[in-house]
Amino acid sequence: MSMPKYKKICERNGKRYFFRFSLHQRLQHVVVFTTVITLSLTGFPLKYHDKAWAEPLINFMGGINVAPVLHHIAGSILLGLFVYHTIYWIYLFYTRRVLPLKRAGDLTLGNVGREFLNQPMIPNKKDFYDLIDMFRYLLYFTNRPPRYDRMSWKEKFDYYAPYWGIPVLGPAGFILWWRDEFTHFLPGIVLNALYIMHTDEALLAALFIFFVHWYNVHYAPEKFPLGTVFITGYLSEDDMIHEHYAEYVKVMTEQGLQDEIKPQH
């Protein structure tokens, strides 16, 4: 997989923007949010069938004969993306970390494990200290905000939430959809369990996305009404300082701009 080259810092109208997400990653995100929104709009009217908004919403989504079809299509795409994404990072990890080790003749299980734990998305010790720093800052025990790396613990949580949510929701939905076929070997009571798993986990996911994720990326005062990094892939210098100060300092230094590093605010 050849990745397009992205400049770490991009200047537009005298302002600096910092690279966050490649086009390939942004497109995966588009698939995630379009399918999740479709799944919510076609699913929740059924969970909350006795609410006044349920019937108008399901009618807006095509009515009871169409909405479930959309739900199945969106669910299949999301499950497909989940599988694709998992293969995608395993492939990247293999070509970028494992193969160089192999070429250097250092291919041991320990080395591969160490490389894996060093991946920017893997939770590490710094995340734990960042969390403590954040609480100290929020509770006024220090005036220094936490200095997050390329991926903050919040972003890692956002990333792993679907890694728990999709395996819980997706296969459950899939089996409920193909219940006639699955009940040739699965006991019927499994469907009862899957039904609860599917709708209750969906509620958690939707509430988390709506309140927490969207607060972090859209509702927060400096982002409102819309954070644009999911479209452009680049984050403004102000946001970078605010959210990823450690990464900001690192990138500025790498690019020979250490004299222009601004203080954290």
Place this chain on the structure above:
Amino acid sequence: MGKSFFKTRVVTLLAALLLCGIAGAVNAEDELDCLLCHKYRGLSRIDENGKFRLFYINEAIFKEGPHVRIKCADCHQDIKKIPHDPAKKVECTTECHLIEPSGQKNFSHKPVSDLLAKSVHGKLDADGKPKKDQQDYPGCKDCHEEPLYRPLSFFKGKSSGVSERGLARCQTCHRTGDFAESFYKHVTSRLRKMRDPKEIVGICAKCHGDKEFQQRHKLDDVVTSYKETYHYKALLFGSQETPDCTDCHVVKGEGVHFIESKKSPTSASNKKNVPTTCRTSECHEKAGEKLAGYQVHVTYDKDKYPLQHYMLVFFTWLTAGVLYFFLTLIFLELLRRLFPHYSFVKPTGDDHHSSR
């Protein structure tokens, strides 16, 4: 029109109308000229129990109904003269004078009533003794009424009634009289859904949704649990494909009046018959036998449904835990922005001392 008008005895009104000599269009089946009076929309009174009773017959609707070929007096057999005394309630098992074409016998709803009596809804138990709480066992008219008595708005905007093109097919051969039309109605009215499935759920819920009734008969709240299933939710949003109560609780090949207790070995809801019930031709035809293990009427009762109960507890705590944690963070973050200069530590002039 004041209430006092309705209180006027119907007999007086009838006499007055007769004296005025108003002659109505007389129905062919209306031997006693009932419509002479009953065609008037205001024909009503307040009865001894203070209930408002409407006696108006809308002839146009009556003519479209299933009882069009039956004389009024066939059902209202206690009325022999006009003006008449307050009439008794109609007994649906009465033999009317209509000859049932297949057996050349007088027609009656008695076979249906017999079936009902054998079912779990019958008033007598297997030994012929009256069951406890007689008033809770339905008769014909607890679930049905003459379509005539439904609100007029029911017909608005629905493409109901006789299909001229359908009828024309019958009339290809059956040309004499109104034979084709009345049999067309006879047959098609039984092939159509008698009611909207939601209405059927409502009818069953009249008793089965009543808390006191459930306690008297030691029954679960099956209405609420049914409403949690996709079966009901799809019906609610207009699907005609998912089952209402009668679809699952009637054994294959029987009429809907023969609902049996799940304890009966021939019942559709008896454990050993559920696989067959679920897998009837229009439903889960290709499903495995294990589908029957799916619990349809689920409550979150700890003892009866421990799996559902503990899963609910788990997901409730998970959801509450995750959301409370993050919402607290958001709250603190907004608070920190609102009051940025407050601090528990004395300013040292170097806030950037730690370098992790």
